[in-house]
Amino acid sequence: MHLLESDLKSRLFHIEERIKKAATKVKRDPGEIVLLAVSKNQPIEKIDFFYRKGLQYFGENRVQELREKYRQRPDIGWHFIGHLQRNKVKYLLRMDNCVLIHSLDSWSLAEEINRRAARHNRVMPVLLEVNVAGERNKQGIRVEEVEDFLAEARNLNNMEIRGLMTMAPYVETPEEVRPVFNKLAAIRKEMKEKGFNLRELSMGMSNDFEVAIEEGATIVRIGTSLFGLREVEEIQREV
């Protein structure tokens, strides 16, 4: 195998240490934070390595790529994290081990997920993606719509909203996105007080996951810091 196992091992070690440190800093139990390994554009060998090392969940952002990887590794717990088109929902619901969709961002998508889940006799866990910073050209529902969306979604028997997710704007320093994570956590708190059962907060990626943990993230989505550069990026670099 061409990739260096010792390199991957030390990356994993360092990420886990950083997660622990960030959690401890705010007196949280590191054990309550899920490290979602974002494996898009990464080869199956690296996924296998981290799976053997105990990582349980892997995230993909394109349905086609997930289907290919799922065919090869149906036992892994897969998360879908990318923008999801309605006509692709059926592929995800066929995968028993696609265990969480992070990117519910419209009502029509909710209805389609519910409809397809019913056909498979399952209740599909999802996260509601919120466009916290109100950026244009950004997926996610607006902050003001969250409560009504959650209330309406109670009528969908085959889909369960387990929490909230956000994609922070790209910035130079992680501290700049703290208000975004803080806001998402505040929305969750408010909605919990209103009786919505939102366990998860999916926020934080390679360059800002420590800040996200300090603000309450329960799932951090980490790609490049764990795996190294994605294949396409490596190719682009070579050019």
Ligand SMILES: *Cc1c(COP(=O)(O)O)cnc(C)c1O
């Ligand atoms: C690619 C991706 C990530 C991981 O990004 P890195 O910066 O490589 O850690 C996290 N979340 C989503 C939705 C992504 O598409």
